[in-house]
Amino acid sequence: MGRSRLPEGRAIGHSAAMLIAQISDMHINAPGTPSMSGVDTIGNLERCVAAVNALDPAPELVLATGDLTKDGTADEYATLRALLAPLTAPVYAIPGNHDIREAMREAFADAAYLPRDGGYMHYAIEGHDLRLIALDTVVAMAPHGMLDDGRLEWLTARLEEAPDRPTALVMHHPPFLSGYAAMDAMRCLDGEALGALVVKHAQIEGILSGHLHRAAHVNFFGTTATASPSTAAQLRLDLSGTVTLGERAIWSDDPPAYMLHLWQPDAGLTSHVMQVPA
Numbered sequence: 001m002g003r004s005r006l007p008e009g010r011a012i013g014h015s016a017a018m019l020i021a022q023i024s025d026m027h028i029n030a031p032g033t034p035s036m037s038g039v040d041t042i043g044n045l046e047r048c049v050a051a052v053n054a055l056d057p058a059p060e061l062v063l064a065t066g067d068l069t070k071d072g073t074a075d076e077y078a079t080l081r082a083l084l085a086p087l088t089a090p091v092y093a094i095p096g097n098h099d100i101r102e103a104m105r106e107a108f109a110d111a112a113y114l115p116r117d118g119g120y121m122h123y124a125i126e127g128h129d130l131r132l133i134a135l136d137t138v139v140a141m142a143p144h145g146m147l148d149d150g151r152l153e154w155l156t157a158r159l160e161e162a163p164d165r166p167t168a169l170v171m172h173h174p175p176f177l178s179g180y181a182a183m184d185a186m187r188c189l190d191g192e193a194l195g196a197l198v199v200k201h202a203q204i205e206g207i208l209s210g211h212l213h214r215a216a217h218v219n220f221f222g223t224t225a226t227a228s229p230s231t232a233a234q235l236r237l238d239l240s241g242t243v244t245l246g247e248r249a250i251w252s253d254d255p256p257a258y259m260l261h262l263w264q265p266d267a268g269l270t271s272h273v274m275q276v277p278a
């Protein structure tokens with residue numbers, strides 16, 4: 001499974017390929033309640049959903065990579081579900097640090113892909129040309145993420161059961177350092193342990209994450225890792241290390257955005273940032 005193959009310029013639809021839309025960090029509030037930093041999170045997600053539905057070719061599925069809601073309340077999840085309902089492609093959700101597993105599980109009671117054992121909300125998405133393994137990096141009541149031994153063991157078992165299937169990992173917290181110190185302090189803190197697994201499992205073609213509220217791309221232990229921008233609001237990039245989070249000034253004027261990932265057997269993953277004017 002090489003990682004530096006050259007694309008042959010094949011059009012999607014004419015060969016084995018897969019198109020994936022990724023929406024992230026929607027931070028949806030209930031109507032009539034204060035939104036995150038006054039951002040029109042609901043309207044911005046509505047516009048992103050319409051943009052995804054208008055894609056031609058259409059994505060096979062949509063990944064919703066955490067921070068689905070502002071505070072994880074039942075009303076917020078009900079609002080979110082109503083906003084996602086118009087999507088014509090099936091949606092697969094994972095939690096972020098602003099989600100509450102129990103409330104999310106109840107709101108997604110009809111989602112057959114979610115484990116029902118009361119534990120971590122991780123799962124594999126089978127039946128497509130690219131296998132997707134969705135991870136739950138949430139540490140309850142904490143802004144940072146972890147995979148720790150139990151979740152890494154679960155991931156190892158998934159990887160070992162299909163070593164020849166091209167696979168991408170999906171997670172809320174990026175496992176890598178972005179250079180934005182305040183966000184790096186709340187990344188997936190055991191990224192190196194994940195990196196050790198990446199090195200051992202050559203079928204991993206990429207890692208798709210969120211949380212950063214900015215697009216970023218790095219070489220992560222020999223695979224490509226990306227962070228998605230937010231459908232709600234983008235952080236102003238701080239490489240000085242002086243910015244602390246929690247102020248209105250942290251946000252940029254960059255428009256809402258989502259990611260469009262094209263996987264082709266000869267080219268691997270190509271990730272496009274898709275901006276949606278607010």
Ligand SMILES: [Fe+2]
Pocket residue numbers: 025027066067096211212213
């Ligand atoms: Fe977020």
Ligand SMILES: [Fe+2]
Pocket residue numbers: 066067096097098172210211212
């Ligand atoms: Fe987050």
